[in-house]
Amino acid sequence: MEIEKAFTRLAEGIKQNGATACQETDPELWFPEDAGLAKIAKKLCGVCPVNKECLEFALVSNEMHGIWGGVSVADRRAMLGLRRKKGGSQRGIPARLIF
Numbered sequence: 001m002e003i004e005k006a007f008t009r010l011a012e013g014i015k016q017n018g019a020t021a022c023q024e025t026d027p028e029l030w031f032p033e034d035a036g037l038a039k040i041a042k043k044l045c046g047v048c049p050v051n052k053e054c055l056e057f058a059l060v061s062n063e064m065h066g067i068w069g070g071v072s073v074a075d076r077r078a079m080l081g082l083r084r085k086k087g088g089s090q091r092g093i094p095a096r097l098i099f
C-alpha cells in the first residue's frame with residue numbers, strides 16, 4: 001500500500017472514531033524507555049479502533065520510532081522483512097501481530 005493511501009485510511013478512521021489513546025495521553029508512552037511502559041502502550045493500542053490502519057501506515061512509511069498499532073520498532077522490522085520475502089501486504093505478518 002502506498003503511504004498516502006495508508007495515511008488517508010488512518011486519518012479517516014480517526015475522524016470516524018474520535019481521538020485515540022495516544023492523542024489523549026502522554027505521547028512519551030508511545031516512545032517508551034522501558035518494557036513496562038511499552039506494555040501499557042501496546043495494551044492501549046490493542047483496543048484502539050484504528051490499530052490496523054495505524055500499523056499499516058507505520059509499515060509503509062518505514063516508521064522506525066515508537067509503538068504504532070501496538071507494534072514495536074523491532075517487530076515492525078521483522079514484519080517488513082517477512083513482507084519483502086513474501087512480496088505481499090499482510091501475507092508476511094505473523095498471525096499474532098495481526099489484530
Ligand code: SF4
Pocket residue numbers: 020021022023030044045046048049050051052054055067068069070
Ligand atoms: S493504534 Fe496507533 S492511533 Fe491507536 S493508540 Fe496506538 S499508536 Fe495511537
